[in-house]
Amino acid sequence: MRVTKGARLTAGAALLALALAACGNSASSGGGTASGDLPVRMELGEPQKLFHPGDTTESEGAEVLAAVFAPLVGYDENKQAVDEVAESIESKDNRVWTVSLKPGYTWHDGAKLTAQNYVDAWNYAANQDNAQSANGFFSRIDGWADLNPGEGKTVSTKEMKGLKVVDESTFRVTLSKPFSQFKTMLGYTAFYPLPKVAFGADGRITEEYARKPIGQGYFQFDKPFNKGTDQSIDLTRYDRFPGKKPKFTKLQFKLYTSSETAFNDLAAGNLDIHDSLPPSAIARAKSEFGERYLDQADAGVAYIGFPMQYNKTYANVKVREAISMAIDRETIADKVFSGTRAPADDFINPLLDGYRAGACAVCVYDPLKAGEQYTANNGPKTLELGYNSDGPHKEWIEAVANSLRANLGVEVKVKPFEKFAGILDELDEKTYGGMFRMGWAIDYPSAENYLTPLFSTIAIKTGSNYAGWSNQEFDALLAKGDSARTQEEGLKFYQQADDILIREMPYIPVYFYRTNGAFSQNVKGVKIDLLNQIKWTEVEKAG
């Protein structure tokens, strides 16, 4: 092939055009913010799915929805549920709850918020045909079983009989059994309402809605979110919001795949708030941000779990206690996590009512006693410890293994799994019989949330009771707590249930999480609430 000058010129021009097109494209896909009204820029990980309350059970999506929706209840300084959108939430017997709404709330498209919106949303989320991940949160409502007849069976109704609209701003919720913590539960993402426009002709939530959810909160979406392409979610204040509004008008969530990168962006002044600093950034954040570095308690707990249901190796509680006492929690919290964790001493997190400092006596590091007790009770000569390698777990699991080797004189095999689901699969199939790491973040701030989903007998099937541990006395105390007349009375029973956990040690609590963040000089008043969300009403632009 001979090439003439003309052909070469076109080839060159085509290449140049390609390069220019590439540049042009990148410039136009930018966030595009007006210079006059700079947004407050908040760090966010990639949301797992598009947005609708019933299917958003992960933290990143929930963070966005919390800015766009207003919850029925919020939580005050004393960790108590206080009415927000709700005017009142009342019950005489903890079984039939009447919820009435404050007047004045509207959807971002101008429509009025009604009681029917709540009933629609909850019925939708509770229906197994819609495969919503928050489905289980509605299981306490009377009629939930009708919407969840089981695998392969058809759902004959679209409504739970326990949900009734009384009038435009009131609805009644009947539970199948009394539950004293019901009001506290209502602050969770799953309990947000949905407007009529969310549903398509087929009765399902439309993709259009899930890309640009219309809420009734203080921020609204500027434009539909293109998942996988967009690197920011831009929100503007909704000025018809009747409650307390944020003091700034624009909020931008910037999506990052690496929290280290986000921290560098914060340091360079391209980001305002980062609330999940990696341990590697802590030292730098402390020295560079000073007053603007955040370090506060978080409601999460990390455990080492035992496969109680079928592996008899761990059946002796004295052996489990010895393992617990052999773990040097202080060192793990201070050295492995650079102080971003706190040693655990109860099954209930210190952030919540019901926590008792030092409740778990065998959570205190006592290598001598641990060794003696382990030998005296013929503890197994080899132990196995599993963890998922897709999270920041390797270092602390290795540290636990080292503690056990040194203090119990045993062989410890550390087994990495690709992800947590792999551990669960092998536990289900009984092909893995070792100890495993486990973590828990709360869905709603109640001591009960550390107990029922993790250790109750029914949670073996539907919840997160991966140990398969079952104790009738424990279940009975939970039931008493659920049906108690007041929160305080309920708490007493929950604490008694907690005592059983401490006595039996189906899991070993290892550390409590902490939240570590930092913010730029552009903002002030950054506070993080119980559910790990920024209180946008407190944040102000500085200067």
Added chain:
Amino acid sequence: MSRYILRRLIQAIPVLLGATLLIYAIVFALPGDPIAALAGEKRMDPDIVDVLREQYHLNDPFLVQYWHYIVGLLGGDFGTTFAGVGVGDIMAGKFQVTINLAVTALVMEAVIGVGLGLYAALRHGGAGDSLILAATLVLISVPVLVTGFVLQLLLGVRLKQAGIDLFPVAGVSEGWRGYLLPGFVLAGTSIAYLTRLTRNSLVEIMRTDYIRTAVAKGLPRSRVVGRHALRNALIPLITYLGADLGALMGGAVITETIFNLPGIGQQLFSSVYLREQPVVVGIVTVLVLIYILANLVVDLLYAVLDPRIRYE
């Protein structure tokens, strides 16, 4: 010529089909349940899992699943992810970022690599030559992870704190400037290889008889180097660049993550992790197509550079 191109393109069809089947089978064979992976560390209600499995044909045997996929593909439908987003949409967005990054890197490789190589070859044995050789050795031996973080901290953070805003730390929202640093980091090793490749092949060519003849004829040096030597030296370079394009597009996971660029590499990584067959197969198919086209272009360029090569 056009018949040659046509033949090459027709040959590509079975390759593409084979690639989809192979990748589909590999992702299928990976252990772990995609629906369980979706639930993170909480266990999903078994009834919900069942509905989802049904929805995504996960209960069908392998060949039936593959058949569903291919039928959809022929109708222009790349399928949907488990999060309910169209794979076609995802790929369109990600490929745009990746192409920008790959083109930036490729241009840097070509300009810096060939430029340095040319300089080193012409100053063969001099101080500049030695310096360039040493510098490329360093560039080859330092992993991308290190260059990425160090350059980001020095040029992205520290320089900005000093008041010079040249290189953004992260993201496509900064426009084309956001691609400069990651483009360089991604191109790093290739720049080093290209420099050495250019230098060595030029040094060799400059010693050949026809160059000596050209010099003896009294041609100006620029013409001897530019037209006679460099043109011949370009053949191995183009082979290298063509092969590198694929690596730049599919293998930029680390660079994309450090600089927060939502590209193909990252997507591929997370989709393999989540067992999202449609995404993995879709991306790999397009990557295979790009490889095939890049190879074809390289082959055609041989003919342009060396008149002795003809395709009939």
